[in-house]
Amino acid sequence: MDQEQEDILKYDQGTFHPGFSVDCVIFGFHANQLRVLLLKMKGADVWALPGGFVFKDEDVEEAANRVLQLRTGLDNIFLRQFHLFGKPDRSQPDFNAKLLRQRQIPFAPNHWFLQRFITLGFYALVEYSRVTPRPDTNSEACEWWDLQQVPALMQDHRQILDKALEALRLQLAYQPIGYNLLAEKFTMPELQRLYETILGKQLDRRNFQRKILAYDILERLDERRSGVAHKAPYLYRFNLEKYQQALEQGLEGGW
Amino acid sequence: MDQEQEDILKYDQGTFHPGFSVDCVIFGFHANQLRVLLLKMKGADVWALPGGFVFKDEDVEEAANRVLQLRTGLDNIFLRQFHLFGKPDRSQPDFNAKLLRQRQIPFAPNHWFLQRFITLGFYALVEYSRVTPRPDTNSEACEWWDLQQVPALMQDHRQILDKALEALRLQLAYQPIGYNLLAEKFTMPELQRLYETILGKQLDRRNFQRKILAYDILERLDERRSGVAHKAPYLYRFNLEKYQQALEQGLEGGW
DNA sequence: ACAAAAGTGTTACGGCTACACCCATGC
DNA sequence: GCATGGGTGTAGCCGTAACACTTTTGT
Numbered sequence: 001m002d003q004e005q006e007d008i009l010k011y012d013q014g015t016f017h018p019g020f021s022v023d024c025v026i027f028g029f030h031a032n033q034l035r036v037l038l039l040k041m042k043g044a045d046v047w048a049l050p051g052g053f054v055f056k057d058e059d060v061e062e063a064a065n066r067v068l069q070l071r072t073g074l075d076n077i078f079l080r081q082f083h084l085f086g087k088p089d090r091s092q093p094d095f096n097a098k099l100l101r102q103r104q105i106p107f108a109p110n111h112w113f114l115q116r117f118i119t120l121g122f123y124a125l126v127e128y129s130r131v132t133p134r135p136d137t138n139s140e141a142c143e144w145w146d147l148q149q150v151p152a153l154m155q156d157h158r159q160i161l162d163k164a165l166e167a168l169r170l171q172l173a174y175q176p177i178g179y180n181l182l183a184e185k186f187t188m189p190e191l192q193r194l195y196e197t198i199l200g201k202q203l204d205r206r207n208f209q210r211k212i213l214a215y216d217i218l219e220r221l222d223e224r225r226s227g228v229a230h231k232a233p234y235l236y237r238f239n240l241e242k243y244q245q246a247l248e249q250g251l252e253g254g255w
Numbered sequence: 256m257d258q259e260q261e262d263i264l265k266y267d268q269g270t271f272h273p274g275f276s277v278d279c280v281i282f283g284f285h286a287n288q289l290r291v292l293l294l295k296m297k298g299a300d301v302w303a304l305p306g307g308f309v310f311k312d313e314d315v316e317e318a319a320n321r322v323l324q325l326r327t328g329l330d331n332i333f334l335r336q337f338h339l340f341g342k343p344d345r346s347q348p349d350f351n352a353k354l355l356r357q358r359q360i361p362f363a364p365n366h367w368f369l370q371r372f373i374t375l376g377f378y379a380l381v382e383y384s385r386v387t388p389r390p391d392t393n394s395e396a397c398e399w400w401d402l403q404q405v406p407a408l409m410q411d412h413r414q415i416l417d418k419a420l421e422a423l424r425l426q427l428a429y430q431p432i433g434y435n436l437l438a439e440k441f442t443m444p445e446l447q448r449l450y451e452t453i454l455g456k457q458l459d460r461r462n463f464q465r466k467i468l469a470y471d472i473l474e475r476l477d478e479r480r481s482g483v484a485h486k487a488p489y490l491y492r493f494n495l496e497k498y499q500q501a502l503e504q505g506l507e508g509g510w
Numbered sequence: 511a512c513a514a515a516a517g518t519g520t521t522a523c524g525g526c527t528a529c530a531c532c533c534a535t536g537c
Numbered sequence: 538g539c540a541t542g543g544g545t546g547t548a549g550c551c552g553t554a555a556c557a558c559t560t561t562t563g564t
Binding site for chain 1: 534536
């Protein structure tokens with residue numbers, strides 16, 4: 001999709017599935033911190049989750065994928081829907097009208113962009129270093145934000161973000177996470193920091209290692225991370241086959 | 256909402272949030288079997304999940320609640336959204352047109368009921384004995400079906416049902432279940448059958464009892480179930496306060 | 511009396527927790 | 538050499554699985 005087509009506000013009524021949007025919480029991991037990719041809205045002093053609309057004949061999941069691809073430059077991303085936000089008052093037609101005026105797009109009072117929207121939230125896990133953040137036509141910046149320092153967000157986007165984090169934590173309890181967030185090779189401490197950041201609590205170094213190794217989804221390489229201070233840690237990588245298997249089967253049951 | 260208003264197909268364009276529906280998988284438990292409430296479509300030889308549309312200014316969750324209330328007569332039901340089904344080819348405009356003709360409702364080719372629909376799936380847990388199944392205006396029957404004997408379903412409703420069951424199993428792993436499905440007083444074997452049915456596997460009687468009691472959400476009464484063959488089992492009931500607490504906190508973590 | 515179901519208890523195993531100890535590296 | 542972080546090991550605890558025994562009820 002080229003630049004011309006990307007300017008969503010110029011589309012006609014009838015281009016998109018009406019009253020429906022997708023919003024993506026894109027998680028990355030950098031400097032031992034979980035980060036999210038946010039857009040700075042033009043004119044307004046608020047940030048927003050990358051989102052978009054679904055073409056009339058497009059699969060909803062595919063639309064989310066498209067948004068991801070446009071903002072990060074990446075394809076084939078781990079992406080999962082987690083909640084539909086459907087309160088009638090979550091839309092702010094006045095705010096959207098302001099956007100249209102700012103962009104100097106003529107519009108009628110019944111313009112599709114001013115209707116009520118319900119939105120499906122997705123969360124995505126990406127490898128931070130491979131991402132090239134790219135703003136869309138309604139935003140003047142696209143940047144990573146530390147999860148602890150997220151600025152004021154548009155509409156109910158803060159709620160969406162919180163719910164995404166909750167969903168991510170839940171996933172952690174019964175599925176492996178990491179393949180999508182880390183580089184191909186990583187150390188055990190790096191993986192542990194990732195888990196700790198998502199969970200928001202400290203874990204015992206030795207118990208973590210034992211538990212994660214017991215899942216039998218990791219392969220230790222004969223390499224070590226050199227150049228760092230202190231003892232050089234081993235490098236690991238995921239055994240993709242076993243990783244996929246664990247994703248499907250779930251790690252533990254409870255029952 | 257009275258009968259007049261319930262005939263959804265007679266509503267105008269603009270009454271509902273466009274291109275969007277909710278479908279409910281209503282689970283009940285009877286005769287040691289998990290059952291689902293299904294509607295027999297008028298004319299066609301297929302069954303369907305109870306569903307409906309969302310009024311222009313209605314909360315999506317509220318709409319699902321309304322559907323539940325209309326089909327079961329119950330209020331205040333355990334209800335949870337689990338997945339949005341958004342493939343473009345899941346709608347069948349021809350089938351819907353047939354429905355309109357059958358109901359002898361005049362319609363234009365661009366009638367709202369013939370557009371593409373995406374649907375949000377909910378699952379509900381209800382107390383079987385309190386339900387009074389009531390068909391809607393598009394269906395000639397509303398009945399419970401044994402999960403093992405579900406007939407052919409409309410469109411992608413079979414998929415929706417399967418996904419609901421999956422979500423229910425997942426919930427079982429980290430939250431208590433039962434308060435919404437059983438009568439106020441119940442025996443340990445009854446609760447066990449419920450768990451076994453949802454999980455689709457047998458559990459050890461004694462270990463089950465210990466584990467569920469360890470959750471500390473049950474109260475044993477001084478009564479026993481009389482009249483049944485063999486030794487009379489104790490009656491239990493949920494401690495609602497602790498039950499709610501367990502719902503919120505989750506039973507176990509994994510991490 | 512007997513079969514079937516329910517109440518209660520015991521033992522062994524495995525995973526988790528909370529530690530201690532040694533090794534490597536940069537300052 | 539010392540502080541810091543990484544690799545490996547171990548004892549105790551607890552939940553779970555797999556079992557045996559007793560009690561109650563209907564036939």
